[in-house]
Amino acid sequence: MANRRKPTEPRTIFVLDTNVMMHDPSAIFRFEEHDIFIPMTVLEELDAGKKGVSESARNVRQVSRFLDELMASSDKQHIDRGLELPSAKYAPSGKKPPSGRLFFQTRQLRGGLPDTLPGHGADNAILAQTLALQQQQPHAKVTLVSKDINLRIKAAILGIHAEDYNSDKTIEDADLLYTGVEQLPANFWDKAGRKLESWHGNGGRTFYRVRGKLVANWAPNLFVYQDGEHGIEGIVRSIEGDSAVIEVARDFRGERHSVWGISARNREQNFALNLLLDPDIDLVTILGPAGTGKTLLTLAAGLSQALETNRYSEIIMTRVTIPLGEDIGFLPGTEEEKMEPWMGALMDNLEVLTQSQEGGNWGRAATNDLLRNRIKIRSLNFMRGRTFLNRYLILDEAQNLTPKQMKALVTRAGPGTKLVCLGNIAQIDSPYLSETTCGLTYVVNRFRGWQHYGHVTLTRGERSRLADFASETL
Numbered sequence: 001m002a003n004r005r006k007p008t009e010p011r012t013i014f015v016l017d018t019n020v021m022m023h024d025p026s027a028i029f030r031f032e033e034h035d036i037f038i039p040m041t042v043l044e045e046l047d048a049g050k051k052g053v054s055e056s057a058r059n060v061r062q063v064s065r066f067l068d069e070l071m072a073s074s075d076k077q078h079i080d081r082g083l084e085l086p087s088a089k090y091a092p093s094g095k096k097p098p099s100g101r102l103f104f105q106t107r108q109l110r111g112g113l114p115d116t117l118p119g120h121g122a123d124n125a126i127l128a129q130t131l132a133l134q135q136q137q138p139h140a141k142v143t144l145v146s147k148d149i150n151l152r153i154k155a156a157i158l159g160i161h162a163e164d165y166n167s168d169k170t171i172e173d174a175d176l177l178y179t180g181v182e183q184l185p186a187n188f189w190d191k192a193g194r195k196l197e198s199w200h201g202n203g204g205r206t207f208y209r210v211r212g213k214l215v216a217n218w219a220p221n222l223f224v225y226q227d228g229e230h231g232i233e234g235i236v237r238s239i240e241g242d243s244a245v246i247e248v249a250r251d252f253r254g255e256r257h258s259v260w261g262i263s264a265r266n267r268e269q270n271f272a273l274n275l276l277l278d279p280d281i282d283l284v285t286i287l288g289p290a291g292t293g294k295t296l297l298t299l300a301a302g303l304s305q306a307l308e309t310n311r312y313s314e315i316i317m318t319r320v321t322i323p324l325g326e327d328i329g330f331l332p333g334t335e336e337e338k339m340e341p342w343m344g345a346l347m348d349n350l351e352v353l354t355q356s357q358e359g360g361n362w363g364r365a366a367t368n369d370l371l372r373n374r375i376k377i378r379s380l381n382f383m384r385g386r387t388f389l390n391r392y393l394i395l396d397e398a399q400n401l402t403p404k405q406m407k408a409l410v411t412r413a414g415p416g417t418k419l420v421c422l423g424n425i426a427q428i429d430s431p432y433l434s435e436t437t438c439g440l441t442y443v444v445n446r447f448r449g450w451q452h453y454g455h456v457t458l459t460r461g462e463r464s465r466l467a468d469f470a471s472e473t474l
Helices: 018-023 040-048 055-071 076-081 122-136 149-157 188-195 213-217 267-276 294-308 335-354 360-374 403-410 439-447 465-473
Strands: 012-016 035-038 101-104 141-145 161-163 181-183 197-200 206-211 223-226 232-240 243-248 283-287 314-319 375-377 391-396 418-423 453-457
Touching (some): 012 018, 012 122, 141 149, 149 161, 181 267, 188 206, 223 267, 232 267, 267 453, 283 439, 294 314, 294 335, 294 391, 335 360, 360 375, 403 439, 418 439
Parallel strands (some): 012 035, 012 141, 141 161, 181 223, 283 418, 314 391, 391 418
Antiparallel strands (some): 197 206, 206 243, 223 232, 232 243
8 A cells, every 4th residue: 555656557546534544643644655635524524533632532633733734834726736745754854855745625526426325424425525536537546545344345335446554554464473482493403513602601501602594584582492302492692693692591390490489381481481580671572362371470470570589679560441341330449449350360360379378368368468569550541751660560451552552651661670561462352453553563563673672472371271272162
């Protein structure tokens, strides 16, 4: 949709629906050399949606500011000829030579919907203007861009070419999302051969320097493994050209190597604990279906570092408050009391972490009180402007955040703070997000390659045989 047009290709005019600009206020800059047409009905809908403090209302006001800036010092003739548009990378400053043009509906176009079709809503008005524009510009390819599936269905029925708005996608297919884990080929060590270097670092850690073409596709803090008698589980620490340094991962399997009483039950969980306990990694994202241990591992690592090593002063846990079913309405109490019903995962996992506590029920109750004093529950609604110092910050259900909300949260982290984002992109409750557009996917894609970021996708469920069977069959 935003590819450069070849000289032999017909001129393309994109008609933007209201919901596109409400979703992405910079959408008008994302069509490169193609022209954009905005019907008057869309401007009226934007005006009706500008009030309020919701994200869509803020986006509408930003669209209005962009349009006002583009129209500055433009007369009626200039507007009729089309306003010059810079590309998104340079908007709204316009430093790059203009490419496409922005046209507004300045008069009633002839043609449109047949009189026999029912309906007089805004969607029908947009369809009518698109159809009339298509008839008026027979040599151009007119495309309606909308995030409304039903409007695209109507357009197809009327013979109008319609597309979804795809420029907000951070990745084409969720199956291509970075997993943070890669299996080494069987002949990897044979190919390394004489070029292989090894040494022991601080704490007796073993390092290998390997070279080869495979290194080009690696990223810092990628986990690599090889099964077999001489297999390895390692983490890529640095990459320089065609060489990479691999550190042998720590093993947290078994009771002797447990973290706050929790041991890794599979390879991916072991990799996750390596990231969660690494002081050099500031941001960790963990993806996985229900029952893979995301929250339990994160809490165990947080308690170990907050109470045993005092690396962090406290643990802060938050999540998006989107209900699974019908909303139960107003919740009384303080901020923490209002958030408690949303934090069932925290309470359930704290029970697991304290069930082996000595002293019976009294000992467990005392431990729970101690943990609750070091674990704070906060709402995302009050995060703007805050700075967290030396905190272990857990964001649960991160797949329900938009990229903009995710950016607002990640930028709250101050010195000494570690942020852990947990989620399952297959269980998105927000009606406006998908696997390819949610904030969690956005962060995984954008942070890959940063030296202080780590990611792992958990695949095997460890909750129960019932939960595992349900995840696979339902």
